[in-house]
Amino acid sequence: MHGKLYLIGCGPGDADLLTLKALKTIHKLDIALIDHLLTQEIIDLILPHTKVVFVGKEKGKHSFPQETINAMITEYARQGYTVGRLKCGDPYIFGRGTEEAIYASSNGIETEVIPGISSALSGPLSVGIAPTARGVSTGVSVVSAHLSGDRVNLSWIPMLGVSDHTTVVLMGLSRIRQIVKEALDQGIDPHLPVAIVSNATTAIQSSIVTTLSELVATAKGAPKPAILVFGEVVNLSQILPKYRYEPKEVSYDIAHAG
Structure with a gap:
C-alpha cells in the first residue's frame, strides 16, 4: 500500500x-x-x-x-x-x-x-509596502530573475515602465547589475523607487529603499534571501506599519486537534 x-x-x-x-x-x-x-x-x-x-x-x-x-x-x-x-x-x-x-x-x-x-506578497507587507494601492498601483506582477541552468530572466523589464504597476522580483539579488543595465538601456526612469527586503517576517528582517540608478551600489552586502520591489508603492513604506515579529513563547499543540 x-x-x-x-x-x-x-x-x-x-x-x-x-x-x-x-x-x-x-x-x-x-x-x-x-x-x-x-x-x-x-x-x-x-x-x-x-x-x-x-x-x-x-x-x-x-x-x-x-x-x-x-x-x-x-x-x-x-x-x-x-x-x-x-x-x-x-x-x-x-x-x-x-x-x-x-x-x-x-x-x-x-x-x-x-x-x-509567498514572500512575493508577505515581503512587501512586512516593510510597509502595499503592492496594490488606490491611486498608486492598479496591479502587481511577480517574476523571477532566475531561470533553470543558472540563466537570467529579464523579459519582465518593460513592466517597470508602467507607471501604475508594481513588480516584485524573486531570486534577483545576484542579478542586480544585469537588471539595472537592461532597465536603463530600455529607458526606465532611473529615479524609479526600489526596495530590497531581506529575511521577511523573521527576527532578522531588514530592508533598504533606494532608486534604480542607485540599486547596484545600495545592494552591496544586502542579506539573502531577499526580494526586490519596484514601483511608486515603495514610498508607502514611510507611512504604512511594518510587520512585527514576535519571539515564540507558546507551543503549537493545536496541530494535534481535529
Whole structure:
C-alpha cells in the first residue's frame, strides 16, 4: 500500500504564518524533506518521531538534483510512509512544487498540496509596502530573475515602465547589475523607487529603499534571501506599519486537534 505525499507551503519564515492545515499536516508526517531556506523555528515544529531529510538546493554549493528528490519522494511513499515536502512560501510560486506534484502523481502517489504565504506578497507587507494601492498601483506582477541552468530572466523589464504597476522580483539579488543595465538601456526612469527586503517576517528582517540608478551600489552586502520591489508603492513604506515579529513563547499543540 502506497503512502501519501504532502507538498506543504511553509510561508516566508515566521512560524506564526503557517496555516493550521500546514501545521496539522507537519505533525502527522513520517518523513519530512526540507529545504535550506526553511527557518529553524519551523523545523522545530517537526515531531521527534519524524525522519528529517535535508534536500536543500543552495546556489554555489552541493545540492540535491531534482531527479534525486523525486526518486526519494517516490521511494518513501511506496514504502507506505506519509511524506511531507516542506517548502518555503507557496509550493507553486517559483519553486519545484509543480514538478514534484506531476512526478508523484504520474507514479501513482496520492498527492495533496497545501498553500502557503509567498514572500512575493508577505515581503512587501512586512516593510510597509502595499503592492496594490488606490491611486498608486492598479496591479502587481511577480517574476523571477532566475531561470533553470543558472540563466537570467529579464523579459519582465518593460513592466517597470508602467507607471501604475508594481513588480516584485524573486531570486534577483545576484542579478542586480544585469537588471539595472537592461532597465536603463530600455529607458526606465532611473529615479524609479526600489526596495530590497531581506529575511521577511523573521527576527532578522531588514530592508533598504533606494532608486534604480542607485540599486547596484545600495545592494552591496544586502542579506539573502531577499526580494526586490519596484514601483511608486515603495514610498508607502514611510507611512504604512511594518510587520512585527514576535519571539515564540507558546507551543503549537493545536496541530494535534481535529
